[in-house]
Amino acid sequence: MRLVPISRLQEGMKLGRKIYNDEGLVLLSDGVVLNSALISRLSKIDIGYVYIHDALTEDVEIPNMLQDETRNQALKTIRTQFQEISSASDIKKGFYHLDKKFSKVMDSILDEMSGQEDPMIMLHDMHTTDNYLYTHSLNVCLYTLVLGIAHGYSRSDLTMLGLGSLLHDIGKTQIPVKILQKPGMLSDEEFRHMQAHTEIGFKILKEEPNIPLLVAHCALQHHERINGSGYPRGLLGPQIHEYAKWIGVADSYDAMTSSRVYKKAMLPHQAVEALYVGSGTLYEQQQLEIFRDRVAIYPIGLNIKLSTGESAVVVKIDPSLPHRPVVRVIEGPEREKIAPYELDLRKNLSVIISSVME
Template identity: 75%
Template structure:
């Protein structure tokens, strides 16, 4: 399968991975043949990239970070609980049930991720922008757990940071929807309201009897930055809890790589570059280095251009050297089709990925 921009889709191509709606239900199933009508529909609901079937890369199998059942259940729980809280006075009333549902969910998520030999941060399943808050909450949890496992946290520490990540944006349930989903730039007053979600989230979570206080602090501090430029309190370096620093990286990365109402998604390598601009000022350098080593910056199925002038598709990734994947060359230096062959960039050290294929150019018909 291949990862392509919606701008590159052509009628007759077949979907290789499911697309989900905001209920975690399947919007389009894998194997569906795309029509002009379906392609326009995908563009309207702001799907940025999808996987398509391709005979030249049919051996490229892309699996999720979670089992389908776990992922669907997670999205249902997040959506149900967050919607129940929307518009309610969660700060004063208290809910006193989040711990049971989210603690059980965290156990399932941890079991799935821990069962993987060498978990990596992968480009995840495609969803509509309407489901952003729910999917973002789950993605940040997954990314943070992968980083926590690589860092060496214990299972109990992972449960705490995982709950903090899963619930880090719960305060947004108390922010007016017209602000949370505004398609344009927020006014100063609206931005002030949006910033309040960190303190609101903290006040909600600290009232939950069995939600660890550190998880509440994750919600409170995930927008703090080590140079003091973050919010709500402008904390610096050691004043910010280590868990919240990890969340800050994961939260920023997912925001960059997700399609939003007001912006198109970045590809992983672009988002990692953007994060590194803040190395030592916004984010801890050592945390960014571990993040870089755990993220598949060139996702499976992505079309890349090599320093040789040839182009091809990423077909395998070594978790220990994710930035040096195996690339199956499909086009020569003049763009002509060639008999496919592979470069293993782990050993072909003179070759590097020079660029990612222009995602705005129409794609060639697939075999």
């Protein structure tokens, strides 16, 4: 399979992976042959890229961070609980079942991820952005857990970190939809409303008798930055809990790599570069280094150009060296057709990826 921008889709192409809405329901199944109507529909639902079946890469498999059943059950729980909180007349009364619902989700996720050898942050499954909050919450949880596993946290620590990341944006259930989904720049007043989601989330979670207070602090602090430029309190590095720092990195990365009504999604390598601009000022350098080593910056199926001038597709990633994938060269320097061959960039150090072909 190959990763293709929506703008490059053509009639007759066959969809390689399912496309979901934010409730985990399938909008388009894999194997669907695209026509002009479907391409037009895809261009309107804020998905930047899709996987397409391709004769030259038909044997290339795209790994999942979670199995469909686990992901969809997690999204269902997030959606159901967040909608209940959103419609509540008084959040001070509490929601005393949150711990049971989300702890079950965390157990399922951790059970599955613990069975993976060297889990990596992969390009997430294709979802619409009708309600970005649900998929964002799950993605940030998965990314944060990958980082926590790489850092060496225990199962109990990962459970706490996972709950904190899964619920980090729960305060947005109380922010007006017109602000959350506004296509243009927020006014100063709207931005203050948006920023309030951190304190609202803290208030919701600290009232839950079986939700640890540290989880509430993850909601409160995930927008704090180590140089004091974050919100809501402008905390400095040592004052911010390390869990909130991990979540802050994962939260920023998912925001950059997700399509929204007001922006196009970045590709992983672009988002990593953007995060590194904040190394030592916004984010801890050591955490960014772990993040860099655990993210597939060149996703499997991505079209790239090599320093030789040849065009290729990423077909395999080594978790120990993710920035040097195995690629399948499919075109010569003049874009002439050639007999495809595989090139392992771990062994061919004189060849580099010079650009990503949009």
